[in-house]
Amino acid sequence: MSTSDVSARMEYAAIVGGCVSGATTAGAKLAGKAPSGTIPHAMILIFGDTVKATEAFDKQLPPEFPRIALVDTFKDEAEESLRVAEAMGDRLWAVRLDTPPERGRVTPDLV
Structure with missing residues (x-):
């Protein structure tokens, strides 16, 4: 197997x-x-940039699949969300946060 x-x-x-x-x-x-699904942290680490990874993900998916970007790998979640939204425009369906406890986790204040 x-x-x-x-x-x-x-x-x-x-x-x-x-x-x-x-x-x-x-x-x-x-x-x-x-x-x-969404982009894994590993893919973003390999690309070295959230926007580059999201754009690569976008190119590989059929147009009918939603584009959901993980935005908490390198920088501030709000900053990364804005960078990805600017690059993707209407193709971006959502962003995903799974910030670990070591970085303050996902809280109502963060969102």
Whole structure:
């Protein structure tokens, strides 16, 4: 079994267990769902810039999939949200915050 098979089967199990969909095409397809998801921190770290990672993500997704950008990897969440919104325009559907406790976590004041 290849790594991609394991990943797809793990996503399938998550969907069967109650998740709405999977983040990969293979995992979602096994469960008869459309893939959905957001950009992971790892992708942003590899690109070295939230906007560059979001634009790369945008280029790979079919137009009907919502673009959800993770905006708490490098800089202030508000600053990153504005940078991504400016670059993406109407293509941006939402931003995601999962700021860890070490950085103050997501709070009503942050949002």
